Amino acid sequence: MFPASFAYVAARSVEEALELMVKHGEEGKLLAGGHSLIPAMKLRLQSPRTLIDLGTVPGLRGVRVDGDHLVIGALTVHTDVASSELVRKHLLGLADATSVIGDIQVRNRGTIGGSVAHADPAADLPVILTALNASFTVQSLSGSRSIAVDDFFTDFFTTAMNSDEILTEIHVPIPATGTGSAYAKLPHPASGYVVVSAGALIARQASGSCTAARVAIGGLGTGPLRAVATELELQGKPLTPQIIAAAAAKAAEETEPVEDSYAGVEYKCHVATVYARKAIEAAVERVKS
Amino acid sequence: MTTEHEPNGLIGASLKRVEDPPLITGKGCYVDDINLPGMLHLAFQRSPYPHAKILSIDVGKAKTMPGVEAVITGNDISEKLNLSSSQVLPKMKIPPHPVLARGAVHCVGAPVAAVVAKTRAQAEDAANSIDVEYEALPGVSNAEAALEPGAPLAREEIDGNICYTMVKNGGDVDKAFAIADHIFTMHIASPRQVALAMEPRGIVASPDPFGKNLTLWLSTQGPHRARAEIANTLGFPEHKIHLIAPDVGGGFGSKGPVYREDIVACHLALKLRKPIKWVATRSEDFITTIQGRDQAMTSEMALRKDGKILGLKVKVVANLGAYLHSSTAGPPQRMLGMACGSYQIKDCRVEIVAVFTNTCPTGPYRGAGRPESVLNIERLLDKAAAVLGMDRLEIRRKNFIQPDQFPYTTGTGVEYDSGDYEKPLREALKMSNYDDLLRQRDERRKRGELVGVGFSTFVEPSGGAGFESGTVRVERTGEITVLTGSSSHGQGHETSWAQIAAELMKTSMDHVTILHGDTHVSQQGTGTFGSRSAVVGGGALAIAAERVIEKGKRIAAHLVEAAPEDLVQSDGGFAVKGVPDKTISWRQIAGAAYSGRVPEGMEIGLQETAFFDPKREAWGFGTHVALVSIDRDTGKFTIERLVLVDDCGVVINPMIVEGQIHGGVAQGLGEAMREQMLYSDDGQVQTGTFMNYAIMRAADMPPMILGETITPNPFNPLGVKGVGECGTNGAPPSVANALMDALAPLGIEHVDMPYTAPKLWALIRNAERKN
């Protein structure tokens, strides 16, 4: 519960942070809200020699519209995402997910970029951002690039970012009218993190049938998983409770969850179907309104 | 009590706790708030293995690190620095419990080396740098598994894994079983819980410059007992230790015994002649502070077909963990006295097998053997009703000990002092609208829901473990100072004790000061645990107050030249009978008492001390009723209604009593719904953080409906019984019976706590597959 000693540097710009990362190499670590990193340091699971604070870098916070996308700065804290007018207008699913992270203190400090970069398999945001088809802008000294969410989460606590890159922005397409999104989570009774969760983005024609569906599941793999079978099952079909239930029943297909001290494999697969149904139903409900 | 005064209504008043303002504004003073000039800090290197031989310890690096003043291992200190059981039973096996491991470790977290440094960070870093080479040994974590032939030895120093066994027979149990119409068996395993006091354990040890006296600030439930244990272990004169329990942030039983770290801190402070502080991190507290429950009960019950319980056999296999603390051996023995609950069962046999495993030691945790005992008998009663096809209420009423049978000696030879079990039962049925609950249940069942109603009609002993002391002193100013040996760690003594003293002395609460938690302030004491404070400490206070009142009255009579019989207590002192204007205040009496204007032959001063030992426990009782439901889709278990009717005799402060019930219920429901300390089969810790140990939180609590009946305790000066543990004793079995009622339509007969969603879901699914 006491971290090993470390040095602290407050970066003033993304460039300076990038230079510091190169300078400190393996021994340096970016600090955003600190709500994943500092607990890990206190348990001495991580012992970086230098913390490079991004919190002092201007311009990395806030939500704005850029064409047909919402752009969220990596340092935007969960509370600000959840209460953003733009997010509440266009991406209710993201508001759902950000409001069920931890508790109020955690939401006031933890950042969307930190959560994404940390890639905890039990985190909320990777799941909903997968459903919302987000992409991530990452920057290094040699320039910036964009990574699609489906390519981003590569393993437990591992992303497609290189060690010399900083995540600066999260881009989320603004869904067309006739689309709704939602997120549903079964929290672990101790940690509050995800046992399983589901995010859904559903487009519905006036006729009532589904024109597009992205459904993502958390808790069943090394990161968020697309429930491809569920999406296919919904495609082009009328969004009746029966069709939704049948589609949701396929949410855990071809997944390989692992048992932990709380829940077994069969349970996780089953509740994934329950939460997929809840998320899809809620997303469909939002199309109406 | 025979005081001739009108009660002024303080006993029984819901008064806000006078100790709260500093505590809830962050102005309390806990051990970690004690900072002394030149104070050093202590940290430990601990075993990551459940069971291992220590091959080597390299402290070379640690010794050279900044700020480090001392590094020691088990080899550097006397073998006598060893903790042990306060209870020694015939043939009991007591393997060593050295304060630092010597040659081997037997559970995760066992301290292997200690470092003292100028700052805490330096101490932690240096402790972390110590390199220990281990050879892993096979381990065992489950007590029943530890009894299997060929099981790994948890303690290689002894033969087998049994610490002690006990058997108690009452009546003729074999005959009872021979003539029974029905016999059934049941197996229940109670989950292991972690006490998790909000303030972790901690100590500051400060020797005088010559090492002749030792001042300790310790987060403890019993300053005098802790002092005695520390003195014994160190071989240091007890009276030269001044032990102070400052504000203590909870204990729940876990801060009764002394721990290894306490002794190491004292030893090093004396050796270095410098003050030393150690405060556990949450991680350390999780895995090293005694844990509770973890008993498996196998029972057999013999029934006559009319519902009369003929006989009972209970075998307890209790998990003691790896080492014996002073209080570790105790909790399983509760079953000896409590196996039969509130029922007339004269023919019974109780057997205890207490077992070593490679887990954190266990010990008293709120209830301390009572919750297991109540759970066992209350589940048995429900099962007996099912076996006979009888109503669950009817079988209880048929077997209840009746009010005119008290004092009642149970089959195992324990005396229950007093009770009237029908009273809270009737009240709880009324408050819960019991018949309506059953109707609702049946209707919802028809709609396919899983709904259950259950209750427990329990008894619980309180106020044991010997004496408590109380001193009442009238100061020169007429204000009252109370010294109590019973020390508060959240129970609100400063309020309740002031209510008692002010009411008995007929003065205002502002004029009463309660001093506790300091061995140099209060005389000897026993401490706060086992729901004993109000019963024993309150009793001692009442007796001391009576003596002061007697003496005060004689002095007052002397002052007004009247006979003591002609005086009565009046507001703030005494008045002459029939002449209410003629009053003598406590201030006047004290003035006389300290200046020698006392009757011929009377000693001056106005202070009395009483040591009260009730010699019998006070058996509280109650009925708890629960309505529960389970979501088929996810297994989620919901307590929809919980009605708790408790009878703890006379109530001193109803708000504090309610708080005690709320807190106890929270910990009890934690056991029922969420909490379980899990170890791998060989003893590796699996739920050692709040990330995976699901402690009950405020938001997880169901609404509680509290009720009471009051049956004064005839053997207590105040008429009180204990209440601190009724929440953990009575609530979980009511919930267990409700859950099993909900699952009964599926043919499910048993599931152990905690009732987590994945567990219930799997059970329901398997049952549905079978059907």
Ligand SMILES: Cc1cc2nc3c(=O)[nH]c(=O)nc-3n(C[C@H](O)[C@H](O)[C@H](O)COP(=O)(O)OP(=O)(O)OC[C@H]3O[C@@H](n4cnc5c(N)ncnc54)[C@H](O)[C@@H]3O)c2cc1C
């Ligand atoms: C009590 C508690 C409960 C929680 N409950 C939940 C929950 O229910 N659901 C949930 O999803 N999360 C939960 N969290 C985690 C929380 O959301 C974290 O804040 C988040 O995961 C990490 O964000 P952060 O800003 O705190 O990142 P930090 O902890 O500062 O950093 C995390 C990691 O990401 C790296 N990093 C941070 N920012 C960047 C960046 N811009 N570019 C590249 N790398 C970067 C850091 O170097 C570090 O390795 C909880 C945390 C706590 C303490």
